[in-house]
Amino acid sequence: MREALRTRRFYPLTQTNPTMIIHKTGNKKWINRHETFEQPISDLYDLANRDTGDVLADYNDTTTSIQGIIQQAINAGTTIRVLGGEWSWTKIAATNGILLNTKPLNLSFKIGQQNLSPACNRSPEEFYFSQCGTSVKELSDRLRKRNRSLKTSGASNGQTIVGAMSTGTHGSAIDVGSIQDCVVGLHIIVSPVRHVWLERKSNPIVSQSFVSNLHATLIQDDSLFNAALVSFGSFGFIHGVLIETDPLFLYRSYRLKVESGDDLYELMETLDFGNTSIALPFGNERPYHFQTLINQYDSKNQAYLTAMYKRPYNTTYTPPALTGGFAPGDDGPSFIGAITQAIPALVPSIVNALISSAYAPYSNVWGTHGEIFSNTDTHGKVLSSATGVPLNYVNKVRLILLELNKTKGPFAGVIAFRYVKGTQATLGFTKFPITCIVELDGVFSNESYRFYDLFWNELFAQNIPFTFHWGKLLKLDNPKVRTLYTAEKVNEWLAARKKVMVDPLSMRVFTNDLMVEWGLDTLVSEDVVA
Numbered sequence: 270m271r272e273a274l275r276t277r278r279f280y281p282l283t284q285t286n287p288t289m290i291i292h293k294t295g296n297k298k299w300i301n302r303h304e305t306f307e308q309p310i311s312d313l314y315d316l317a318n319r320d321t322g323d324v325l326a327d328y329n330d331t332t333t334s335i336q337g338i339i340q341q342a343i344n345a346g347t348t349i350r351v352l353g354g355e356w357s358w359t360k361i362a363a364t365n366g367i368l369l370n371t372k373p374l375n376l377s378f379k380i381g382q383q384n385l386s387p388a389c390n391r392s393p394e395e396f397y398f399s400q401c402g403t404s405v406k407e408l409s410d411r412l413r414k415r416n417r418s419l420k421t422s423g424a425s426n427g428q429t430i431v432g433a434m435s436t437g438t439h440g441s442a443i444d445v446g447s448i449q450d451c452v453v454g455l456h457i458i459v460s461p462v463r464h465v466w467l468e469r470k471s472n473p474i475v476s477q478s479f480v481s482n483l484h485a486t487l488i489q490d491d492s493l494f495n496a497a498l499v500s501f502g503s504f505g506f507i508h509g510v511l512i513e514t515d516p517l518f519l520y521r522s523y524r525l526k527v528e529s530g531d532d533l534y535e536l537m538e539t540l541d542f543g544n545t546s547i548a549l550p551f552g553n554e555r556p557y558h559f560q561t562l563i564n565q566y567d568s569k570n571q572a573y574l575t576a577m578y579k580r581p582y583n584t585t586y587t588p589p590a591l592t593g594g595f596a597p598g599d600d601g602p603s604f605i606g607a608i609t610q611a612i613p614a615l616v617p618s619i620v621n622a623l624i625s626s627a628y629a630p631y632s633n634v635w636g637t638h639g640e641i642f643s644n645t646d647t648h649g650k651v652l653s654s655a656t657g658v659p660l661n662y663v664n665k666v667r668l669i670l671l672e673l674n675k676t677k678g679p680f681a682g683v684i685a686f687r688y689v690k691g692t693q694a695t696l697g698f699t700k701f702p703i704t705c706i707v708e709l710d711g712v713f714s715n716e717s718y719r720f721y722d723l724f725w726n727e728l729f730a731q732n733i734p735f736t737f738h739w740g741k742l743l744k745l746d747n748p749k750v751r752t753l754y755t756a757e758k759v760n761e762w763l764a765a766r767k768k769v770m771v772d773p774l775s776m777r778v779f780t781n782d783l784m785v786e787w788g789l790d791t792l793v794s795e796d797v798v799a
């Protein structure tokens with residue numbers, strides 16, 4: 270538990286807090302990573318742990334200091350939002366109050382047998398504890414040294430673990446789920462006087478002594494836990510998470526060009542690998558990771574299909590090389606920014622040229638999770654929208670998109686279909702038993718925004734059951750949130766927030782404009798939820 274790996278930036282101690290390092294930058298505006306919006310703020314604090322050599326003491330000092338920051342915000346009548354990697358396109362990490370940069374809060378450690386509850390009959394090897402600011406890439410690297418691996422992640426990995434979890438970041442591990450589905454314990458600082466260890470009652474993991482070491486209050490409750498998992502900064506400061514990991518494994522990866530046609534469409538809508546006539550590398554074997562990408566301008570009408578098979582780790586493979594700066598697991602946001610909006614007549618040839626250079630087919634590429642999904646940066650400005658739909662609507666949505674592109678396009682971007690097992694997170698957007706995430710990655714332009722809007726309007730107009738990724742471009746308001754994610758789930762989430770946070774003043778501190786717009790703040794003002 271005391272073992273930790275750290276990368277540190279040095280910040281001078283500029284204020285009176287005696288414990289953690291808090292650097293008040295004095296910044297009055299914040300621009301998200303994609304430079305898609307600018308937000309006036311009252312300040313941005315860079316946070317860092319102390320480095321006394323006692324990791325647990327440093328971690329606990331940070332807890333106490335964060336409580337102090339919450340108290341100061343209450344006293345000043347201002348708000349706080351916790352930043353992850355700042356990769357979201359929505360203003361979900363924004364507030365006009367104080368922003369907290371958590372990236373230097375990147376302690377992590379394995380847990381021991383004494384940290385496990387007697388009710389948990391699993392090996393401590395299966396779990397790993399991470400402080401909130403550890404990036405997904407850092408986690409992958411640290412796990413690898415322990416012969417362990419993340420089960421899944423997004424395609425690119427510059428997010429922090431809590432930032433990624435908080436919007437429901439997903440890959441395309443079809444039978445696994447998203448990042449939040451691998452989290453089994455949450456340490457949340459909810460007020461100046463309360464911080465909790467939250468886990469499912471149906472899945473108790475840690476011992477009372479583990480919780481006592483953090484000086485936290487133990488809550489075992491499925492409904493509260495499921496609500497906090499995808500809570501985009503609204504349940505307080507999530508200081509640490511316990512994740513489930515897999516033994517280190519390899520992907521055997523392929524990206525193929527296949528005929529677009531009924532056989533492919535059927536597979537995209539059923540994931541029935543046992544009955545497909547599409548020639549896949551290992552016949553009927555169900556891949557661990559599967560996704561398709563459609564280039565709507567391909568004159569040969571071919572689609573890209575990525576299939577990755579899970580294989581035991583061995584040391585004889587050759588890790589993948591980055592080709593032109595692109596990794597085997599890359600998706601649209603990693604490469605679309607290499608182009609800019611062109612006059613409509615040129616869009617097809619530009620998209621064609623980009624896809625053939627950045628998204629070339631490959632075969633029999635081996636790598637660990639961190640080697641296949643290795644990008645931590647973006648190439649230029651880019652826009653991204655992701656909507657979750659049930660499997661049996663995939664082709665209906667595909668046809669809507671192709672028709673829109675023909676009649677109201679051209680869309681300067683790519684269309685991808687990724688798949689994950691449904692989540693237990695109350696407001697997780699991957700809510701269908703298997704959710705297909707229809708992803709539109711486009712150039713940064715008004716034309717892309719217009720195309721997204723047309724697409725979303727069509728989904729509403731045709732009554733397609735769908736959801737929006739909370740961290741990507743979306744079109745939501747209070748009634749839409751209640752329709753898409755269901756009023757029942759919204760009420761459950763609101764009630765859980767009140768029960769976990771308890772203190773209305775602290776709830777107000779962790780409420781931002783988007784939450785008000787979406788009606789996810791209502792219990793702050795004690796409104797009765799219908």
Ligand SMILES: Cc1cc2nc3c(=O)[nH]c(=O)nc-3n(C[C@H](O)[C@H](O)[C@H](O)COP(=O)(O)OP(=O)(O)OC[C@H]3O[C@@H](n4cnc5c(N)ncnc54)[C@H](O)[C@@H]3O)c2cc1C
Pocket residue numbers: 350351352353354355356357358361362363371401402422423424425427428429430431432433434435436437438439440500501502503505506507508600602603646647738739740741
């Ligand atoms: C190039 C690129 C590729 C992407 N690929 C994918 C992909 O493959 N799959 C996918 O699903 N998404 C993808 N995304 C979207 C991205 O994963 C999500 O928007 C994710 O939430 C961003 O994480 P972050 O660490 O940057 O967090 P931020 O965007 O900074 O914050 C996200 C939310 O988490 C909250 N938060 C962060 N830390 C804490 C904390 N300690 N306590 C409480 N709340 C906290 C913030 O307040 C905010 O509400 C991609 C984005 C980019 C830029």
